[in-house]
Amino acid sequence: MSISPEQVLKVSRLARLELSDDELATMTAQLSQVVDYVDQLSELNTDDVVPMAHALDLTNVFVVDQVAESLERSQALANAPHADGECYLVPAVMGD
Amino acid sequence: MSLFDLTACEQLAELASGRTTSVELTQACLAQIDAHDSQVGAFLHVDRAGALAAAERIDARRQAGQALGQLAGLPVAVKDVLCTQGMPTTCGSRMLEHFRPPYNATVVDRLHTADAVLIGKTNMDEFAMGGSTENSAFQATHNPWALDHTAGGSSGGAAACVAAGMVNLSIGSDTGGSIRQPAAHCGVTGLKPSYGRVSRYGLVAFASSLDQVGPLARTAEDVALLLGAVAGHDPRDSTSANRPADEYLAQIAQPLTGLRLGVVREHFAEGLDPAVQRSVREALTVYKSLGAQVSEISLPHSKYAVATYYVIAPSEASSNLARYDGVHYGYRTDEQAMLTELESQRARLEAAGDEQGLAELDSALVRMYRRSRAEGFGPEVKRRIMLGTYALSAGYYDAYYLKALKVRRLIRQDYDAAFRDVDLLVGPVSPTPAFRLGELTDDPLSMYLVDLYTASANLAGVAGLSLPCGQSNGLPIGLQLQAPPFAEARLLRAAHMFQQATDWHAQRPALCSSS
Incomplete structure (x- = not known):
């Protein structure tokens, strides 16, 4: 395995995911397989190659800074799993 | 001849002449959905009442002699990855099962402006991740040509609904092959436009530098019609290209003289199904008979795509x-x-x-x-x-992400070099015809490898089109044409030439005639 279960666990925390024990075992094997496949990229010498993050060479697309209509608060909150009509509600963030 | 046998362009003529109405067309679509979608599973949501009401409004405006949009009265299906205001937009995920967007994607707005009738939302792999539509949290889509086979993915619903005659025009999205591969497996024509040609505003993001929205239909003409309605610059998508769209449909019947086709040598390496190889070679013979020059070309980095x-x-x-x-x-x-x-x-x-x-x-x-x-x-x-x-x-960032961005540049450079010598690249869409449901679900890497011939177009940002070019054991085979960025008109004209000379695109699955 090119990736250990400990690494997968760490990545799952970074990714804000929870994995069951079964998922951890499957994920470790599957991620290792894909990472091994991807490792073929290391065959290529890319020392002088400029990375390509995007297909279009666009820089600084500006728009006029104008006040425009935006969503009503009720619309913005309409899909919230938990809201009080004014704010999104989440579990307490501060200590007791 | 029934409505079912007509293409979207032909239906437009029938509508304009008053021989049919949008309500009749919409009812015909709904009847076909009722007859077959319990087996096919192409739709996640059918907006029966909304579609009929929209059709009635468009018919009334036509009756009153008002000017109408370019899709006036034609039903269109939309992949459930595009936001539709007030209508479910699930992305095939439990995560968004109850999500009702407060706004429309630009593409959906443009369909409304064109007076299309939005018939419903089509099934897909969850968040467009997959090549079989089996990753939908709600249902698998079955291939209308063989119900125990997949429709491909991730736009499996978008392709299957066209193949099954439920609707003529369908909108999908393609991040690594998700329009072209299901189009190939379902025997329809599908276009992934160049990156930036169609707005991504309101498209639920998967991989923003690769995602592109595009049309599926039975013919290149209908694809051109639908592309014309949705393509163009959108100030709300800062990565949409600020250049006008072409007149895709108006130009489509002009044949390409002296067309130079490049066959990608690397696409005929091991792993290509012999039947697919044979159909692609036969397609090349068709193009040669139409006056095209065919030469072999190399995309040396394609194996890294x-x-x-x-x-x-x-x-x-x-x-x-x-x-x-x-x-x-x-x-x-x-x-x-x-x-x-x-x-x-x-x-x-x-x-x-x-x-x-x-x-x-x-x-x-x-x-x-x-x-x-x-x-x-x-x-x-x-x-x-x-x-x-x-x-x-x-x-790991340098070893994987940065490395991949550098290889992406090499892949793009391969295309740039190839397009100096040829007008279009031609080859297979997928290594095999549609596979069976369940065949690859336990093997993620094998599922990823079905993107072998399609992913590079997204990485490079070029346009790619899939059109039917044969069959094997009753399953359709697709031919892929690729063009330089923003040469969609050339791509569609080449596809139309092929469809004037062949009838693979006119074949219908047996399921269609059983209604």
């Missing part, structure tokens, strides 16, 4: 899907049960004096994020988020 893609796409996905946090919209876990469990975990750790366990214990908010995402996402989405998070994490 899948590896490059499966670093870049998951990396972008892991970032894009961070928004599903159970707070603003989407699924949230049962908060009370989660808090109760967390408290008892804390109490156990405290009783045991486990300082490290306590330090590592999630806060309530983080546990809420993690549990909501664990319950709301399916296995493939989790796999991609994990892969992307790994590739972007400290110590």
Whole structure:
């Protein structure tokens, strides 16, 4: 395995995911397989190659800074799993 | 001749002459959906009442002699990855099962402006991640040509509904082949436009530098009609290209003289099904008979496309899907049960004096994020988020993400060099015809390898089109044409030439005639 279960666990925390024990075992094997496949990229010498993050060479697309209509608060909150009509509600963030 | 036998362009003529109405067309679509979709599973949502009401309004305006849009009265299906105001937009995910967008995607707005009738939302792999539409949280889509086979993916519903005669015009999205591969497997014509040709505003993001919205239909003419209605610059998508769209339909009947086709040598390496190879070679013979020059060409880095893609796409996905946090919209876990469990975990750790366990214990908010995402996402989405998070994490970023961006440049340079010598690249869409449902579900890497011939177009940002060019054991085979960025008109004219000379695109699955 090119990736250990400990690494997968760490990545799952970074990714804000929870994995069951079964998922951890499957994920470790599957991620290792894909990472091994991807490792073929290391065959290529890319020392002088400029990375390509995007297909279009666009820089600084500006728009006029104008006040425009935006969503009503009720619309913005309409899909919230938990809201009080004014704010999104989440579990307490501060200590007791 | 029934409505069912007509293409969208032919239906437009019937509508204009008053020989049919939008209501009749819409009812014909709904009847076909009623007859077959319980077997095919192409739609996640059919907007029966809304579609009929829209059709009535368009018919009334036509009767009153008012000017109408370019799709006036034609039913269109939309992949469930595009936001439709007030209508479910699930992305095939439990995460968005109850999500009703407060706004329309630009493409959906343009369909309305063109006076299309939005008939419903089509099934897809969850968040467009997959090549078989089996990753939908709600249902698998079955191939209308053979119901025990997949329709391809991720736009499997979008392709299957056209193949099954439920609708003539369909909108999909393509990040690594998700329009072209299901189009090939279902025997329809599908176009992935150049990156930036069609607005991504309101398209639920998977991999933002690769995603592109595009049309599927039975003929290149109908694809041109639909592309013309949705393409063009959109100030709300800063990555949409600020250049006018071409007159795709008006130009389509002009044959291309002296067309230079390049056959990609690397596409005929091991792994290509012999029947697919034969059909592609036969298609080349057709093009030669139409006056095209065919030469062999090399894309030396094409064998690295899948590896490059499966670093870049998951990396972008892991970032894009961070928004599903159970707070603003989407699924949230049962908060009370989660808090109760967390408290008892804390109490156990405290009783045991486990300082490290306590330090590592999630806060309530983080546990809420993690549990909501664990319950709301399916296995493939989790796999991609994990892969992307790994590739972007400290110590691996240079080796994976940065490396992949560099190889992406090499892949683009291969295309630039090829298009100096030829007008279009031609080859297979997928290594095999449609595979059986369940055949690859336990083998993620094999599923990824079905993107072998398609992913590079997304990485390079070029346009790609799939059109039917043969069959094997009753399953359709697709031919892929690729063009330089923004040469969609050339691509469609070449596809139209082929369809004037062959009738693969006119073949219908047996299921269609059983209604």
